[in-house]
Amino acid sequence: MSLKYSILVAISEGPKSGYDVAKQFDETIGFFWRARHSQIYRELGKLKEKQLVFAEEMQQTGKPNRIVFTISEAGREALLAWSREPSQPQELKDDFLVQLYGIDAVDLDALREHLSLRLERHRDRHAQYLAKHKILGDADSLSDLGRQLALEVGIRYENEWADWCTQALERLSVEAVAKLSNVVPIKGSRNKA
Amino acid sequence: MSLKYSILVAISEGPKSGYDVAKQFDETIGFFWRARHSQIYRELGKLKEKQLVFAEEMQQTGKPNRIVFTISEAGREALLAWSREPSQPQELKDDFLVQLYGIDAVDLDALREHLSLRLERHRDRHAQYLAKHKILGDADSLSDLGRQLALEVGIRYENEWADWCTQALERLSVEAVAKLSNVVPIKGSRNKA
DNA sequence: GCGTTCATGTAACCTGTTACATGATTCT
DNA sequence: AGAATCATGTAACAGGTTACATGAACGC
Numbered sequence: 304m305s306l307k308y309s310i311l312v313a314i315s316e317g318p319k320s321g322y323d324v325a326k327q328f329d330e331t332i333g334f335f336w337r338a339r340h341s342q343i344y345r346e347l348g349k350l351k352e353k354q355l356v357f358a359e360e361m362q363q364t365g366k367p368n369r370i371v372f373t374i375s376e377a378g379r380e381a382l383l384a385w386s387r388e389p390s391q392p393q394e395l396k397d398d399f400l401v402q403l404y405g406i407d408a409v410d411l412d413a414l415r416e417h418l419s420l421r422l423e424r425h426r427d428r429h430a431q432y433l434a435k436h437k438i439l440g441d442a443d444s445l446s447d448l449g450r451q452l453a454l455e456v457g458i459r460y461e462n463e464w465a466d467w468c469t470q471a472l473e474r475l476s477v478e479a480v481a482k483l484s485n486v487v488p489i490k491g492s493r494n495k496a
Numbered sequence: 497m498s499l500k501y502s503i504l505v506a507i508s509e510g511p512k513s514g515y516d517v518a519k520q521f522d523e524t525i526g527f528f529w530r531a532r533h534s535q536i537y538r539e540l541g542k543l544k545e546k547q548l549v550f551a552e553e554m555q556q557t558g559k560p561n562r563i564v565f566t567i568s569e570a571g572r573e574a575l576l577a578w579s580r581e582p583s584q585p586q587e588l589k590d591d592f593l594v595q596l597y598g599i600d601a602v603d604l605d606a607l608r609e610h611l612s613l614r615l616e617r618h619r620d621r622h623a624q625y626l627a628k629h630k631i632l633g634d635a636d637s638l639s640d641l642g643r644q645l646a647l648e649v650g651i652r653y654e655n656e657w658a659d660w661c662t663q664a665l666e667r668l669s670v671e672a673v674a675k676l677s678n679v680v681p682i683k684g685s686r687n688k689a
Numbered sequence: 690g691c692g693t694t695c696a697t698g699t700a701a702c703c704t705g706t707t708a709c710a711t712g713a714t715t716c717t
Numbered sequence: 718a719g720a721a722t723c724a725t726g727t728a729a730c731a732g733g734t735t736a737c738a739t740g741a742a743c744g745c
Contacts, residue, residue: 398583
């Protein structure tokens with residue numbers, strides 16, 4: 304549903320090739336919507352058919368030719384119409400939480416290890432978002448304000464995850480688990496049928 | 497990838513029909529992994545083929561027959577093996593953030609309205625998670641602790657979103673936007689080519 | 690009489706990932 | 718000599734949504 308519009312947003316800033324769009328997805332928009340180049344080329348084809356973008360082949364010597372896409376008036380209108388429809392929030396969806404939910408059937412030591420890995424990852428991401436946020440500085444245009452707000456979601460998200468990982472590591476530590484009154488065998492526990 | 501294991505987690509608690517699994521996905525596991533019944537029946541078929549579960553048809557008078565699935569030893573092993581592989585965190589993916597990123601090309605008034613709607617939604621969800629968390633009380637078993645920790649992710653997640661929505665509404669209010677030094681036309685702005 | 694719950698599934702479709710495929714240039 | 722960047726795409730598959738299909742029992 305939204306890949307289409309994410310691409311239109313990218314192209315609405317100025318004409319871009321599929322390759323350019325893919326790069327932007329890796330750098331900025333990709334924080335909020337990811338896509339591989341294979342998907343991007345496929346979608347660009349559809350956008351062209353629906354005449355939401357025009358394509359123009361640019362001769363290049365030495366390098367392969369670029370096919371540059373420009374947004375059409377219809378494309379801008381589609382983008383505006385899309386922005387008027389309520390979007391539904393992304394729901395939590397995480398296999399790690401499923402493992403926690405079924406904690407009696409999983410390997411606790413592995414879970415602890417994965418928690419540490421996640422902690423590092425979330426800290427890295429947090430730093431990345433912060434850096435991008437800093438570059439924007441004091442937002443003096445609507446455009447910068449929008450990007451800043453979007454990044455702040457990322458900052459909060461990663462920060463909370465990192466914080467939670469730290470807590471979870473403590474509460475699932477060997478010592479903490481040993482203190483639980485209702486103890487179950489720690490490793491490879493086979494549930495009652 | 498993970499639907500398979502989410503279903504195994506559900507069945508590892510005790511034998512269940514496809515219908516039962518679907519219900520549990522609506523109530524508890526569904527906070528962390530969602531699936532429609534069509535997907536669940538399809539997946540159960542595959543699990544049966546791979547002999548990770550057994551199926552047994554139960555006669556019922558009045559109601560349609562139930563097909564009850566039980567986890568096999570191979571199923572438990574698969575679950576354990578899965579828990580040993582690192583899972584990758586869900587990345588942020590939200591069309592709303594894409595709209596913010598391309599704020600010059602969207603309808604600002606609509607955006608504000610959607611922000612309010614989201615705020616409500618996140619508050620509702622937050623309350624839901626909190627209620628479920630309260631019911632678990634002081635975790636005295638590993639199983640409860642796991643579920644509690646999982647719910648806490650949800651609580652944090654919804655709380656941060658709600659908080660962010662409040663902030664965003666202020667910073668994108670008509671008055672706040674009017675104060676930006678680098679003003680762009682507010683409605684239906686057509687970008688420079 | 691009508692909607693809900695119980696209970697199963699199929700089919701078509703859309704979205705997203707992985708791998709395949711090619712080929713020149715530039716940097717190390 | 719080998720890797721990275723530029724630049725395009727296709728094909729097969731996996732995961733997920735929507736809609737179709739059926740049918741009895743129970744409560745309002």
